[in-house]
Amino acid sequence: MDQYKFRLQKLLDIRLQKEEECKRNFKEAQSEKLMAEEKLNGLKESYEKYRNTPQKESVIEQKIRHVYLNAINLSINETTEDLSKKEKVLELKREDLKQKQIERKTVETLKEKQKEAFLKEQNQIEQKANDEFALYGFIRNLKNLKGGD
Template sequence: MKQYKFSMEKVLNLRQSQEDDAKKDYLEKKLLQLHEEEKLEKMVKASQDLKETTHSFGTVNELRQQYLYKNYLDEQIKFQESEVALAERNTHFELSVFVEKQKKRKMMERLKEKKYESFKEEERKEEQKELDEMGILRFKSKTI
């Protein structure tokens, strides 16, 4: 009995490697997105904390500094929101690339499975043919 060898094994290995690379890229982008979201949350919390402390009146200079800091935080929050949106788009793109690579690999694996089933069927037919020939030869030798 011969051993099965998939003729497109190298292609399957290449697709597996491409899928692994795409998964790695996706996970990196997802981590970056989470980092950007965390930075945004910290800025929003700082802005909320500043609103709570603004109620305690101090000197005019302190109020002015708080006002300037509040404006600065608002600008940074808007900028960070755009960074989060960009990171989300990049993550979504990498996810779509990963899913596409995964589909291609699975398609090759299904092809490999079909070819293996076909190989097993051919082997079974060949074995059955040999058994039939042996039976015929045995029958002929008994009748002689």
């Protein structure tokens, strides 16, 4: 029986490689987003920790705390913007990955359908050959029966 050979196998391999590359890019974007979220949470925790001023603090300490809180607040704003950008990039990567998966699945479906058609055709050829052998055997037996009478 002949082996099935998919004519578009190279295309399928290329699409698989592109999908794998998109998966890596997506995971990388996802980890960058998680790092930005962790940084933002750390900054917010630090802000909350130093936000409340103790009663026995000097004016200089209050100014230092105020400057520090302003710096943290600025960092929070920048990190929030950065996180927003990373979320947009992540969403673009997600859409790209979905598209690559659809493209791959399209070719895989085509491959499966062609393989099924090939196997069906091979089974029909094999069945025809078996039918012919059975018919020849029947005719031979019939001749033997007529000749043997």
